[in-house]
Amino acid sequence: MRPAVRCFGLAAPLLLAASVAHGIEQGEPRSGIAFASPETRAMQADDTANPGLFWVLDGEQLWAKREGAAQKSCGDCHGAASASMKGIAARYPAFDDKTGQAVDLTGRINLCRTRHQQATPLPHEGKEMLALTAFVGFQSRGLPMAPPADPRLAPARAQGEALFTQRMGQLDLSCANCHEANWQGRLGGSPITQGQSNAYPLYRLEWQGLGSLQRRMRACMVGVRAEPFDYGAPEFVALEAFLATRAKGLPVETPGVRP
Numbered sequence: 141m142r143p144a145v146r147c148f149g150l151a152a153p154l155l156l157a158a159s160v161a162h163g164i165e166q167g168e169p170r171s172g173i174a175f176a177s178p179e180t181r182a183m184q185a186d187d188t189a190n191p192g193l194f195w196v197l198d199g200e201q202l203w204a205k206r207e208g209a210a211q212k213s214c215g216d217c218h219g220a221a222s223a224s225m226k227g228i229a230a231r232y233p234a235f236d237d238k239t240g241q242a243v244d245l246t247g248r249i250n251l252c253r254t255r256h257q258q259a260t261p262l263p264h265e266g267k268e269m270l271a272l273t274a275f276v277g278f279q280s281r282g283l284p285m286a287p288p289a290d291p292r293l294a295p296a297r298a299q300g301e302a303l304f305t306q307r308m309g310q311l312d313l314s315c316a317n318c319h320e321a322n323w324q325g326r327l328g329g330s331p332i333t334q335g336q337s338n339a340y341p342l343y344r345l346e347w348q349g350l351g352s353l354q355r356r357m358r359a360c361m362v363g364v365r366a367e368p369f370d371y372g373a374p375e376f377v378a379l380e381a382f383l384a385t386r387a388k389g390l391p392v393e394t395p396g397v398r399p
C-alpha cells in the first residue's frame with residue numbers, strides 16, 4: 141500500500157475545512173458497524189462468514205489447555221466460560237486490587253498467566269492472546285457495554301480523556317478532532333466513525349487478521365505521524381478506560397469486522 145494511504149496527511153486539511161460540529165453529546169453513541177458497507181455488516185453478522193470466529197474457536201481450545209508450572213487451565217479455575225466470562229468484557233477495563241491499577245482484558249489474562257498459572261505473559265498482539273481475548277469477549281456478545289461505577293477508575297478515565305483531546309503528531313490532531321468533531325465526515329473516501337471500542341478484538345479486512353483495540357489506536361497515531369505508545373502502555377489502558385465510558389450501552393460485537 142502506498143505511504144500516502146497509511147498516513148491521514150493529505151486528507152487532514154480537507155477534513156478540518158469540512159469540519160461540522162457533530163459532537164457526540166448531540167446523539168447516541170453509534171457503533172462503527174453502522175458506518176460499514178452492507179457487505180461488511182453481513183460478514184460480521186454471519187458466524188459462518190465472520191473470520192473472527194476462527195480466533196474464538198482457537199481461544200476455546202486454549203481455555204482448556206493446562207499451562208505453566210501450576211499446570212492449570214483457565215477452565216480448571218473458572219469452569220465453563222459461557223457462565224463465568226459472561227459480561228466480563230462489557231465491564232473492562234476494571235480495577236485490579238493487587239496492582240492498584242486499571243487493567244484491560246489483555247492485562248487481566250496475563251495476570252492470570254503469571255499469578256495463577258505460573259506461566260510467562262503472552263505477547264500482546266500474538267495469536268494466543270488474540271484468541272483468548274476474542275473467546276472471552278465473545279461470551280459478552282450482544283450485552284451492553286457497562287463500564288463499572290468504580291471511583292478507583294476515575295484517574296485512568298481522566299487521563300484517557302486528556303489523551304483523547306490532546307493534539308499529537310506532525311498533523312497536530314487529537315482523537316477528538318476526528319472522532320468527536322468529524323464523525324459522519326469522510327477521510328480519503330472512507331467514513332469516519334465515533335471511534336467506538338465495543339467490537340474488539342476484531343477482524344480488519346486491511347489487516348487480513350484479528351487485531352486489538354490498541355493495534356487500531358496505534359494505526360490512528362501513526363496516521364497523524366505521532367509516535368505510538370507501546371502495547372500494554374498505561375496510556376493505552378487509560379484511553380481504553382475512557383473509550384469504555386463513551387461506548388456505554390453499545391452492544392459488545394466481539395469479534396467485529398471492519399474494512
Ligand code: HEC
Pocket residue numbers: 148152171172173304313314315316317318319327330331332333334335336337339356357360361363364379398
Ligand atoms: C485524522 C483523523 C483521526 C484521528 C486523529 C484519530 N483517528 Fe481513529 N480512526 C480514524 C479513521 C479514518 C478510522 C477508520 C474508520 C473509523 O472507524 O472511523 C479510525 C478508527 C478508529 C477506531 C475504530 C472504530 C471501530 O469501530 O472499529 C478507534 C477505536 C479509534 N479510531 C480511536 C482513535 C483514538 C483513541 C485516537 C487518538 C489516539 C484516534 N482514533 C485518532 C481517524 C482518526
Ligand code: HEC
Pocket residue numbers: 203210212213214215216217218228234248249251252253255256257272276
Ligand atoms: C489457578 C486459578 C486460575 C487460573 C488457572 C486462571 N485464573 Fe483467571 N482468575 C483467577 C482468580 C482467583 C481471579 C480473581 C482475581 C485475582 O485474584 O487475580 C481471576 C480473574 C480472572 C478474570 C477477571 C474476572 C473479573 O470478574 O473481573 C478473567 C477475565 C480471567 N481470570 C481469565 C482467565 C483466563 C483467560 C485464564 C487462562 C489463560 C485464567 N483466567 C486462568 C484464577 C485463575
